[in-house]
Amino acid sequence: MDFQHLLSLFIFFLLSFPNFSNSSVLARFLNEKNMDNSYIRLKKSDLWTGFDPTRVIQLSWQPRAFLHKNFLSDEECDHLINLAKDKLEVSMVADNDSGKSVKSEVRTSSGMFLDKKQDEVVETIEARIAAWTFLPHENGEAMQILHYENGQKYEPHYDYFHDKKNQKLGGHRVATVLMYLSDVGKGGETVFPDFEGIETQPKDDTWSECAHKGYAVKPRKGDALLFFSLHPNATTDPSSLHGSCPVIEGEKWSATKWIHVRNFEKPARAERGKCVDENANCPQWAASGECQKNPVYMVGGSKGAIGYCRKSCNLC
Numbered sequence: 001m002d003f004q005h006l007l008s009l010f011i012f013f014l015l016s017f018p019n020f021s022n023s024s025v026l027a028r029f030l031n032e033k034n035m036d037n038s039y040i041r042l043k044k045s046d047l048w049t050g051f052d053p054t055r056v057i058q059l060s061w062q063p064r065a066f067l068h069k070n071f072l073s074d075e076e077c078d079h080l081i082n083l084a085k086d087k088l089e090v091s092m093v094a095d096n097d098s099g100k101s102v103k104s105e106v107r108t109s110s111g112m113f114l115d116k117k118q119d120e121v122v123e124t125i126e127a128r129i130a131a132w133t134f135l136p137h138e139n140g141e142a143m144q145i146l147h148y149e150n151g152q153k154y155e156p157h158y159d160y161f162h163d164k165k166n167q168k169l170g171g172h173r174v175a176t177v178l179m180y181l182s183d184v185g186k187g188g189e190t191v192f193p194d195f196e197g198i199e200t201q202p203k204d205d206t207w208s209e210c211a212h213k214g215y216a217v218k219p220r221k222g223d224a225l226l227f228f229s230l231h232p233n234a235t236t237d238p239s240s241l242h243g244s245c246p247v248i249e250g251e252k253w254s255a256t257k258w259i260h261v262r263n264f265e266k267p268a269r270a271e272r273g274k275c276v277d278e279n280a281n282c283p284q285w286a287a288s289g290e291c292q293k294n295p296v297y298m299v300g301g302s303k304g305a306i307g308y309c310r311k312s313c314n315l316c
């Protein structure tokens, strides 16, 4: 029997049994065919970012918060830690009035920022975050890697800003993705003191005292927490107040991706010949020897890349 006969027979079958066209068999056939054109094809290709909606648990609508189990592989977690571990500095917070980064007892971890698309692994994770959040890559800040040792914490705070300075580039932070890069013996939970479902979360003594004060998420290597700091109507959401409980046993590694309402790409670099500093911290960094210790960033690279602190490094 040739193909045309087979096709006629199939159409005859559909017309004779109209219910079949609504049946789950046909729906499944069509769905699978559709998926083959998008989801499955992407999965097979090198571009597949690994976002899996079936691993997402919705935690709350106030704030909008979701947990993605196994968002990162063990290898990805270890890779991010390795990129950061020699470059950690005391974490800072944004001053509510001036918007400047300052040291504070509120936040006692250490951390560092990776570059966006720093390498293939970072780029793949950033693409996965964009796919999960439906927010474009360019609205994201560079990923921040955080390390908490025994007793270190981040007191409850908002990720949206209270000052205007920090909103100049990209506007408010709309969403945060917190990725846990390690398990923690005890403590280190991310806690939401004003979460709508606090009382619906039973807690035994595996949770720290701090975690009992709110809805809490235990750090598990590879899991990722997504929550929104703005309501769908773009006003700030106070129920997004959150913090990191002190680590009681072990250590905690996490990676944070803050995502803004608009493009967060820095404006084009200063013109090649101009003798300028392009970061407000340049004088301080230069004074502490960064021109010699970190010449690629401060002064420029051998391939013609221009540095960010040429004025403070006395290059001109």
Ligand SMILES: O=C(O)CCC(=O)C(=O)O
Residues within 6 Å of the ligand: 146, 154, 159, 176, 178, 188, 189, 190, 191, 242, 243, 244, 245, 254, 256
């Ligand atoms: O590490 C955590 O659990 C919280 C981190 C955090 O609040 C932040 O980076 O904004």
